[in-house]
Amino acid sequence: MHALPTLRRRMRLLIALLLALALPVIGLTTTQTAAAATQKACDIYASGGTPCVAAYSTTRALFASYGGPLYQIKRASDGGTVNVGLRSAGGVVNSAPQVSFCAGTTCTITQLYDQTANANHMPISPGTSCAGCSGGLNGPGPNGADIGANAMALPVTIGGQPAYGVLVNDIGTGYRNNAARNVPTGAQPEGMYMMTSSQLTSGSCCFDFGSAETNDSDDGNATMNAIYYGSACWVGGCTGPGPWVGGDLENGMYFSDNGRNPTNIQSETGMFVSAWEKNNGTTNFTLKYGNGQSGGLTTSYAGALPNGYNPMKVQPSIELGTGGDNSTLGKGEFFEGAVTAGFPSDATESAVQADLVAAGYANNTTTFHRSTSVVSFRAHANGKYVDAPNNTTSLIADATTVGPAETFDMFTDTDGTIGLRAHSDNNWVTAESNGSAPLIANRGGPGPWETFYLLHNPDGSVTLRAYNNQHLVTAENAGASALIANRTAVGPWEEFDLITH
Template sequence: MHDSQGPAGRPGLVAPPHQRLGRLTCVAATILLIVSVLTGAGSFAGSAQAATAGPCDLYAAGGTPCVAAHSTTRALYAAYGGALYQVRRSSDGRTQNVGVASAGGVADAAGQDAFCAGTSCVITVVFDQSGHGNDLAYQGPGGAGGSDTPASATSEALTVGGAKAYSLYINPGNSYWHDGHASGMPLGSAPQGAYMVTSGTHVNGGCCFDYGNSETDRKADGAGAMNAIYFGTSCWFGGCSGTGPWVQADLEYGLYSGGSQSWNQNQRAFTSRYVTAMLKNNGTSQFALKGGDAQSGGLTTLWNGALPPGYSPMKQQGAVILGSGGDCCATNTNQSLGTFYEGAVVSGYPSDATDNAVQADIAAAGYSPGSGGAGSGPLHAIGAGKCLDVPNSSTGNGSQVQIYSCSGAANQTWTATSSGQLTVYSGSSRLCLDASGKGTANGTKAITWPCNGQPNQEWSRNADGTVTGVQSGLCLDVGGASTANGAPVQLWACNGQSNQQWKLG
């Protein structure tokens, strides 16, 4: 399922030294790191506090070091202080790297907000924190080659340990790639592990939302040419439990929920807002799949057994893929969507103890939805000088909201909740701002609807004044940039215009 050239160049990054430890030292170090994470020493308390150990420190201690490590939200090593990703703004085409607020900490979202103020930005590169140079460039003209485009840099804001960050929010036609065959990626039948933190609410069945090892020629080169995590609602061979999304292995020529094309009774769906997905493969006989809630709890083992028939030995080529299948992007056939917060590819077959330590570190990181903080008051449409209004003070379901002269009335008083909702009225009349029909297309109506906890009722209030739908990544927009009373409000692709800027209170 996959994609040829890596980025033409990259800024020099100083990565922390990582050395393999002796076997006894590895065991001792892993135990110490697990203890430190489980007792809270590895948690974040805002962007200024660094982690005691990050996921890649834990992998290194277990003798399976990261050879590719990517995140838009935080450092994956306690000592990492370099760039996480690069953004490009539409106003003048300039780029800027977004790093961490402090070594081992959370992304400097304020730096991105300042650079992108008054315009729109896309993410062009996600830098490799491992020191191997496996930086992921978008698959398209000016990037890694192909026909895809870079993802918006502001589709989803969230908090990590209380500090604001942005996700890599991938829609169909967005993807990233790098040829890492000479940069430490496992090749042939070499053992490999991988994990990613993704979202159980921004998914589809398009092929294929992957992260991991892929073909260097961006063609489907046969069984075993890929070794990547897939997360989505596609179940190629049937029998997956529920309606998904599922953690599966994209091994080329198939998405596998287990060791064959038949039903895996241990496979289950992961629908939480933040999901940990893991895959490890010894390259010759065995692979394992695990999943869990990235906010709390442990991992569920979905498969731990034989490789599917025809996949031994593996034939890994060493490209790194993110957001698509490997053969997709020369003809722009990438139809997948998903969210990427962090992930890594490691050399070797991680132990279960290391898997558990990494999951504990992720849960301690403090992933949480929404931004902009709680608050209540009128939601001002900046471009029009009016307020978001429920027509005729309706308390019925499905009213499309509009802009109207500000009055301070109840039908213009909105409350931003800690879970990212925007509510109007109170008590039994309480309603939520809702993307009608869970729509993700331009022109989707913004309506009021009973609050139900679904992602089409979750909103991110961003520093640039936009309000973006968590499910769609689209901006709350005054139709036709109108300034007239009664102008309808809808969802539309973010464009940096004043009819997409709002202020609460």
């Protein structure tokens, strides 16, 4: 009579035991599913067999397990520094300490931390200040170094939380690691992406992210492999206004093997733009772009490398903001990016794009303005107007009236620097020979030598400072000699009345 209830009790105990044993398996499966769902960009690359070897972001973790700092800032008031980190491991940035730290002063981003185990951190680029780097272009910092980005200048949100990007607007803003560890070199395959924006771009060289030369110099074709984002059509003949995602492979920003963009893609724009480049080192490089807030990727080019770029000769240096030779006129915005070992699959890149969209970038509302005006300059040295007679005669303050030779188009860029194009010959004014020779209007387009700062003096006059050598333009010999950028202090010879027409 008691055998059946006993059997039932035993059966109940057995079922309960089986359920107890089964619960951890169900929990593990749930945990694994959740972990897979929270994989970040570099976890996805690793799963695809092309791991990140350098990864940077000012907005979030690029590994689900990363809990370290994102970047370092320095404030101008006392030189103090602080690392900006995450709200939690694998999460988004905690920018509140930055806001408090920078209150009432200016802060600069001085270092971007690599989230991989390689510790390929990127400090401000040395420019020409490093040993063996004299073949590159000067930055505006000490001894030709570059400068850091304003830490508070590019506010956005990510996942609904406040964050700040890297704003490459001021000339010479750049970061670089010239001794990167475990990165692809030579003709080894390499991939990369970055999150940027078309809110700020330029048609000059070069807003880059990726591999560059270790000596901040142009070492020839194929010695760098970086994403370029902008509208500089290096070879001419591009279709549309741009900007486009390209590959800066040195001595050219390439939107295809012939350099030009596809005729059916006249621009690649968005509040947030994901930019992609991969290069197998010998036979193929591929370019893609996407909306950083929605959708998938578009392949703009996939095919042969340009002539003269097979094989690649990449060096172990990672850079952001400038060209391989430290060309400093590129402009852009950076929020995150990574370099990978190997040639990532399309499926991997699509999965990373989905992760970018899921991150929830929004509210990139910072605006930038460029302007053009028609001006003349009257020298305080002798009361005469600056004259640019032709493309073989230097500028000199010797005119008593204003005509075409004394009239210039003044282009004011987003960072406040200016360029001058003479009405006499439609050429740009240059501080010739890196400023060691007189100013002359003989250039077909702007570059570092054609870039000037416009300084406003207390008496209402202005002074021009050449970007290339950071010296002031003077009406030499009280105006009797040509204008030249060779002064370090403002006096009457360096003062001009700016007359707007």
